[in-house]
Amino acid sequence: MYGIHKPVLVKEAMEYLQVKKGGVYLDATLDGGGHARAILAHGAGRVLGIERDPEIVRMVKKEHIPHLEVEESSYVNMEALATRRHIKNIDGILFxxxxxxxxxxxxRRGFSFLRDEALDMRxxxxxKxxxxxxxxTRSVAELxxxxxEYGEERLASRVAHAIVKARKQGRIMTTSHLYKIISGVLPRYSAKNPAAKIxxxxxxxxxxxxENIEMGIKAALRLVRPGGRVAAISFHSLEDRIVKNAFRNDTGxxxxxxxxxxxxxxxxxxxxxxxxxxxxAWEKKV
Structure with a gap:
């Protein structure tokens, strides 16, 4: 399943989680199971992997990985999932x-502007x-x-106006159509494509x-046992800021x-x- 997603910072994540032999762990963002495999390889006795995407869940379940339990759900539900599966004394949680x-x-859900696909992104x-x-459907102000807020695009208004103008000619339903609109109004200052932020x-x-990251991190801080750890891997400043503030502000x-x-x-x-x-990474006080 590494073909689905090559996990990052695996060595570092294992080090900061301090994976214990026979320990109990949650991989809150299972994906292809790369981090969960690493946790198990370091001696964990039980790992619950949580994954929202039903297609990925189906592929991971086909592998029948020993000691890995898989739940199709969101990590915001981790407390209820742990209760239902009678999982207690969790040693570590990874995002x-x-x-x-x-x-x-x-x-084929339109996550990349490099492929011509339907604009789904779910x-x-x-x-819904x-x-x-x-x-x-959204107004210029909403777009x-x-x-x-979510793309940190300083020319956001210019893109929004271009989209609303373009959709008067017909609905914008594909990544290639949207990419053409964005490319027509955003200059390219660096190697990073300006469409990436949009x-x-x-x-x-x-x-x-x-919203889910904030709820999920707070749930993890409540759920992990005293002395247990929560580790989170972020990929842009918006995610990292939420994690940093949650770790800093929790007095537990x-x-x-x-x-x-x-x-x-x-x-x-x-x-x-x-x-x-x-x-x-964060550690709960004993």
Whole structure:
């Protein structure tokens, strides 16, 4: 399942989780199971993997990985899931908020502007709103706020006006159509494609990612046992800020990473997608 998503900062995540032989762990963002496998390889006795996407859940379950239990759900529900499965004294919980290679390359849901696909962007079909619905129904003001808040795009208003103008000629339903609109109004200042921020913003809005991250992190801090650890891997400043503030503000524990841990040069050579990964860890007081 590493073909779905090559996990990042694996060595560092295992180090900061302090994986114990026979320990109990939650992989809150299972994806292809890369981090869960590593936790098990370090001697864990039980791992619960939580994954929203039913297609990924189906693929992971086919592998029948020993000591790995898989739940199709969101990590915001981890407390209820742990109660239902009678999981107690959790030694560590791991989050990896990165978008998987499978979603980008194989899901056909419009996560990448490099492919001509329908504008869906849902991690799960249980989400009611698609990217196409947002693009075709939201006002200039609403689109501007989405692009500015979730994409940190300083020219958000320009993109929003261009989208509203373009949709008067017909609905915007594909990634290629949206990309053409964005490319027509945003200058390219650097190697990073300007459409990346807009696509990121839409994905965050569709899946309510920032709201879920905040709820999920807080749930993890409550759920982990005294002396247990929570580790989170973020990929942009919006995610990292939520994690940093949650770890800093919770008086029941303390951050064990003073600064975020970043990938080694070797990992960056082997997996360029890891370049923006940042790991932070927290420990609950005994």
């Amino acid at each position: 990896d908020f990165g978008l998987s290679s499978w979603h980008l390359e194989s899901s 991690f799960s079909n249980k989400e 709103v698609t990217a196409a619905e947002i693009i075709n 501007t706020e989405i692009f500015r 696509f990121q913003a839409l994905r965050i809005a569709v899946n309510r990612e920032l 524990g303390f951050a064990v990473t003073k600064k975020p841990v970043t990938p080694s040069q070797r990992e960056l050579r082997e997996n360029p997608r890891a370049r923006s990964a940042r790991l932070r």
